[in-house]
Amino acid sequence: MKRIITLVASIVALGTVLSAQEIKFEEYDLDNGMHVILHQDNTAPVVTVGVMYHVGAKDENPERTGFAHFFEHLLFEGTKNIGRGEFMKIVSKNGGSNNANTSSDRTYYYETFPSNNQKLGLWLESERLRHPVINQIGVDTQNEVVKEEKRMRMDNQPYGNISTALLQSMFKKHPYKGTVIGSMEHLDAAQLSEFQDFFKKYYIPNNASLVVAGDIDPAETKEWIQQYFADIPAGEPIVRDFPQEDPITEETEVTWNDANIQIPAYLLTYRTPSNKVKDAYVLNMLSTYLSDGKSSVLYKKLVDQDKKALQVGAFNMGMEDQSIFAILALPMGDTSKETLINDIDAEIKKVQEELISEKDFQKLQNIAESNFVQSNSSIQGIAASLVTYNVLYGDTNLINNEIDIYRNITREDIKRVANQYLKPSQRVVINYLPEQKK
Template sequence: MIKKSFSALALVLIGAFSQAQEIKFQEYDLPNGMHVILHQDNKAPVVTTAVMYHVGAKDELANRTGFAHFFEHLLFEGTPNIKRGEWMKIVAANGGTNNANTTDDRTYYYETFPSNNEQLGLWMEAERLTHPVINQIGVDTQDKVVKEEKRRSYDNRPYGNILTAIKEGLFKKHPYKNTTIGKMKDIDSAKLEEFKTFFKKYYVPNNATLVVAGDINIKQTKEWVSDYFSTIPKGEPIVRNFPKEDPITKETEITYYDPNIQIPAYLYTYRTPSDKTRDAKVLDMISSYLSNGKSSVLYKKLVDNEKKALAVQAINLGEEDYSIFAFFAIPMGQTSEATLRTDIDAEVKKLQTDLISEEDYQKLQNQFENQFVNSNSSIQGIASSLATYHVLQGDTNLINKEIDIYRGITREDIRDVAKKYLNSNQRVIINYLPEKK
């Protein structure tokens, strides 16, 4: 009773705190279609200027994979007004930091400066969009950089190509079958004009969302945004018509070999609905219940108590068109794949049949309340969330409302969603094995 009362009290206190953290913002469109989101927070003298382009790996041609990620690097090469190699130096010299990242669905660039350099951040992002230098020198330079990243993070890293195996198993038609970093042969065989064509199609204001967050003056910021971005010509509308995947109705099994491992891994993978759906949020909670932390169901059973696995995890990877739910397990000693599968399936069956305990449910709610608060604990985090909710979810105010979706998920929802998506006839088993000698 004491533990249960404490959990309920903690939920109330955290809920009250998160309500107090409402993120206020203004949003509007420029005449050229660029979406602008402004968030004023004058508590600290910093400002983040960020642009999210609605272009990712899924937008690439079949034989030109890796383009979206390549541009994440290429667009730091400079402009007519920023000499090659000077981008990072300008940022650092003005007390700032910057970075970029790419997913299957979008590409994101940002700078964080002391607030007296807000105008500099806006100018730099406008430069990037208006007239980046895309030439053979830059392509050749970034080709080497990306190849090294691929070697370090994927090809030479133990278990580094697990996502490659998952995508190849789950997707046959949709471009999610390709990885974000792509195939280096596609980049190597591309002509310079193809890079310019990709930029012209996707790096246009009507495919971009600008976020300015932090210690700003709204009126002044709007004037600068208009000065730097409103005259950039609008691009052609982007039409997406990706092929739909056939439902998975029969369990299949594939094998993938990794020369960098000595111990196999086994994956049980499911294609699930878009991250925009409520069911995707329920699957988030299911993954947390099963494997978030040492007190989670699968960790306690397979790693801690029965010593059958070195590692076990349930992952929900949300994406714009489809999502991925995957169980990942590395066996301990002579534990067989069949044993791991049977034990994982048994826990899934419990979810599909019985309601989780009220105590476990309150624990889940507390975890998601904490995640919500922490995701908006910095100006950089707020800027990223604002852009993501607008571009990928279609509702910027989910930065405040999404937690209510999780709060509304019931124990019955958890049971029903597990029963709907996590069945053996809906999955692909992946045997991720050491390469044969």
């Protein structure tokens, strides 16, 4: 009976996945190069308006890091038609919510409103692009905001600089070596004209994708988009020609110190390909197999059974040009770094030499299906997926068929990528240690 119930539940779950992934959308370009994506869903009176700019930390002058993230804050300061500090007040007064976020590859701004305020959302985003006020008062104000964010999230947070250690250890030439939040010294040294020039270069219609998703009338929405965005002039085409990294051919070690920790962390880090290619999806599955949940192989071995680690985790940090696969472990008690690494390597070697079990493989497929459904379970999530697939992957329809990439992964693929990318000779070992007291 239990097996029958499980089977029925699996069939129901599969049906949910198959129906949930069918997301219809329309996309087109304005004459100025802005890409537009529309998704109509009239089941709830909600709409999300978002704009993703193809600019992130990797696009910055290496002597002026932090600009992309800085603009995530600065472009809420106000415009010629929105008073300073009024942007978010307008959103909340009209029943909406808004946010923004930045990565190494892009910056995304969005608002979610009751659908009767869709036009307001479009106007707000056109104001942000058309004529924001970028003055010294705003720069000085947001400079302090960013400094406080850095203090809270990184400088005073245990393990807060692990991402910095990862990026700077893995990249020496490519601008991925710079962190998203950047250098406070660089921001302090920047002139107002440099911020204005950064905006003129990257915040242009032909470097942006606009998404409108939810309870919309497409014809009406197109009219408003034409009204608010079509006459914004295009900018100069952006040319990206980043230096390529030399292959890692022998294992190296680096050490970072953190005054906020008492327990060291050890990371095995490998450079992996762009998140656009199939192998990136296989590496995502491999990271799930190694450390996602209490039944994963590294957790069972190091945390549950042998009590050698307080925590262990594997993840594929996917980025547009190149990515990082990392395995992190915090030792339990007197467990040595060598013991942790040897045990981790032993589990990797098993994957390199033997196919994982059919049972474990099916579990990975189920997790991928579940994650796929959950990422598109809200209008806000659908909007983010649509615009992300367009900007970073060049294929908006991945919102419907990305799951097919996972479904076409085989156990042989997992074995292959483990052998191809997780060789000891191709990694950097990061010793993230407590700062020694003087």
